[in-house]
Amino acid sequence: MNWAEQIVKTLKDWETSMIVYVPDISIDQVTSLIDKDPYFRLVSATREEEAIGIAVGSYAAGRNAAVFMQSSGFGNSVNALASLCIPARTPIPMFINLRGGPGEFNIAQVVMGRAVIPIMDQLGLPHFILEDDGKMDKLLDGAMKLCHANRQPMAICLTQMLHGGKIA
Amino acid sequence: MRRFEATQLVLRLAGDSPIVSNLGPSSDELWHAGHRDRNFYTYGNMGLCSSIALGMAMATDEQIISLDGDGSILMNMGTVASIGREKPKNLTVIVWDNEQWGQTGGQTSHTGTGTDLEQVARSCGIARTKTVTDLEDLEAAVTEALASDGPNFIVAKIEEAGYLSVAPVEPEFTLYRFRNTFVAPRQPGD
Numbered sequence: 001m002n003w004a005e006q007i008v009k010t011l012k013d014w015e016t017s018m019i020v021y022v023p024d025i026s027i028d029q030v031t032s033l034i035d036k037d038p039y040f041r042l043v044s045a046t047r048e049e050e051a052i053g054i055a056v057g058s059y060a061a062g063r064n065a066a067v068f069m070q071s072s073g074f075g076n077s078v079n080a081l082a083s084l085c086i087p088a089r090t091p092i093p094m095f096i097n098l099r100g101g102p103g104e105f106n107i108a109q110v111v112m113g114r115a116v117i118p119i120m121d122q123l124g125l126p127h128f129i130l131e132d133d134g135k136m137d138k139l140l141d142g143a144m145k146l147c148h149a150n151r152q153p154m155a156i157c158l159t160q161m162l163h164g165g166k167i168a
Numbered sequence: 169m170r171r172f173e174a175t176q177l178v179l180r181l182a183g184d185s186p187i188v189s190n191l192g193p194s195s196d197e198l199w200h201a202g203h204r205d206r207n208f209y210t211y212g213n214m215g216l217c218s219s220i221a222l223g224m225a226m227a228t229d230e231q232i233i234s235l236d237g238d239g240s241i242l243m244n245m246g247t248v249a250s251i252g253r254e255k256p257k258n259l260t261v262i263v264w265d266n267e268q269w270g271q272t273g274g275q276t277s278h279t280g281t282g283t284d285l286e287q288v289a290r291s292c293g294i295a296r297t298k299t300v301t302d303l304e305d306l307e308a309a310v311t312e313a314l315a316s317d318g319p320n321f322i323v324a325k326i327e328e329a330g331y332l333s334v335a336p337v338e339p340e341f342t343l344y345r346f347r348n349t350f351v352a353p354r355q356p357g358d
Contacts, residue, residue, distance in 0.1 A: 043250070043254060044253065047246050052216070053216030053222075053247070056216075057225075058223040059223075060224060061227035062227060065227075084213035089343065
């Protein structure tokens with residue numbers, strides 16, 4: 001089972017069937033699997049803040065949801081996290097393609113990519129960085145457990161070391 | 169048409185259907201009109217009222233009503249496109265359109281200078297749209313919407329007429345109460 005299949009399995013293990021995303025070439029390795037799997041409803045949002053809102057609505061109506069985005073788009077989601085998810089306590093796992101690390105080729109991706117973790121820390125939200133798929137099943141399962149126990153968003157950051165990076 | 173009377177009307181027509189309300193007076197007035205567990209009041213998250221409602225509509229078969237505002241929709245107009253793309257049959261968006269940002273000093277919004285949100289919705293693929301200016305037409309539009317396959321998008325032109333007191337709402341309790349009407353909460357001994 002590769003890293004993308006492992007994420008799909010974990011989402012199912014945690015009965016997380018509403019997946020809201022803004023497209024990204026690397027996380028497409030996961031979202032394309034989700035798109036083919038009738039267990040999930042895959043919803044394309046126009047912007048990451050909107051994706052958070054849709055996910056919160058789904059959770060509020062009893063269906064667990066997760067969000068997929070790129071680190072640049074994480075910057076668009078901060079107020080939704082701060083003024084909706086945290087005050088209302090919503091366990092929304094976010095799978096973020098973390099740009100700006102080893103292998104980055106685009107200067108415009110570096111600043112926001114490297115700001116994701118400090119911003120998550122400022123918001124007091126847990127986060128994990130995946131650089132390889134060793135023990136990934138345990139980490140993903142444990143992160144989802146934490147997310148629901150804490151009833152707050154949580155970030156799984158997927159790096160180029162894990163997924164091979166952007167092809168462009 | 170005043171928003172509070174229009175809110176009372178929608179609440180009466182909604183029956184047991186969940187209602188999501190935009191931040192500020194729309195949420196305060198929904199609380200004053202009639203507090204219930206199926207009111208999802210928002211107090212932050214500018215622009216996300218109808219995005220939250222869209223998520224709810226895709227998660228349940230029940231009729232979902234969004235009480236949004238013109239300024240809020242303008243901040244997140246992409247979500248109208250997402251509603252048009254997903255086409256949930258059970259979603260009715262009502263936009264209280266006062267053509268201003270009432271909470272920040274009454275500055276003229278883009279609907280006051282020509283933006284037509286009903287046409288925006290139509291161009292995003294939402295077939296059932298309406299613009300109403302009085303309570304009678306609003307009642308007819310909402311009654312029809314709740315009895316038909318959506319998505320429905322109703323622009324209700326309102327006059328801004330003072331504010332009721334801020335509702336004593338805790339977001340965490342709002343979500344907990346609302347969600348428990350969909351998911352049976354654990355009981356002692358479970």
